Amino acid sequence: MTEQAQQFAPALERRVEEWVAQARQKPGGISEEDMQGLLALVRRGRPRQRLLYLHAGSPSIYAPLVGVALHEPVAGARTQIDPLAPDLPYGCVHDALCEGWRVVHFPLQTAPFEDREIDIMGYEFILERMEEWDG
């Protein structure tokens, strides 16, 4: 997983990875209490829909991305235009599929009947990942 895609890792996966990292460092091995803690981690949270809007340069899932907007299922969360944001986390839609995202909306293939005008930018794919979530 790339560093930029790390922020898109499932919360449960991140928590379990942290638990494993701590357990490995623990002298004397893992206790019953630790195991109970791991179970509590897994049971916590309800699945929620994370949405990822990817605007690709063409309807192909291999086309370079024009833009990315990630929407987290957390009250008050708003996706923003951020001049400090690193480069886009994925190069194309296929990269996101490889990270477990599932496409729920594909762009229309129909070409606009317009000889000269250009309008919106890119082709919109909407992807989701159902994940348990804190907060």
Added chain:
Amino acid sequence: MAEAYLLSDDEVLAFVVRGYHLVRPELPEGFDAEVCAAIEGLKANPGNKILDAVPLLHQVYGHPQVRGALASLLGPDYHMNGHRHLHTNPPGSRSQGWHQDGTNVRHHQVRTVLGMYYPQTVSPEMGPTVVMPGTHFRNAPTDRLQTYANLRGQVALTVEAGTVAITHYDIWHAATLNRADRPRHMLKFLFDRVSAPTAPSWNHDPAQAEMAAPRRLHEMVGAQGYCSDYYKEWELRQDMWNWLRGARVPVPPGAFKDMLS
């Protein structure tokens, strides 16, 4: 208008392609801080009366460098629009969505520009305005832009104090989140073209322009990599460049009736 302050062919071509041009007028030392102090001393936002409330702004928009750039893009008889606004982006703000200031129009002329003056040096943390180069050619309703966030090729106007960003009225832009501990100010003024161009209104050198135009008009800007749109965009750039030079360009069907054809 003194020729020294008019734009060059290359600068006008860059504006045609990107949709914006930055000017930094040579103002007296301490001038921008004085404007900031005047703004921050206002009891309320005066809206269109900002010029009366902060008369110092006459020096910005009346500066020969700013007037030269505006005359180059709008013709020597351009007009300052009655609408203007002080935009203050406070600490802790959220970003705006991408938007165009105007309604969509099916023309590719330069009829109105924004003159955005920044009296402070704007860092990335202060919530700079972002613009998307090349989008002034896109006939895209603002509500269709609301699923975009960060776009490849977006440009944050992190500028030095005193900079005036002249942008095509239709360029996609937005204020971004301000993470700093102080507000970021921007004065937005509008300028309108009065008459259709009959000849270049900038420092035009036909021989040099002939050489520079093909390269400039095919420059890749913005997100890149979407070829069909780019081919069309090249044609639209050529139309705008031709129109600015005084050539007649066919007016597309459905365009505003009061277009400057």
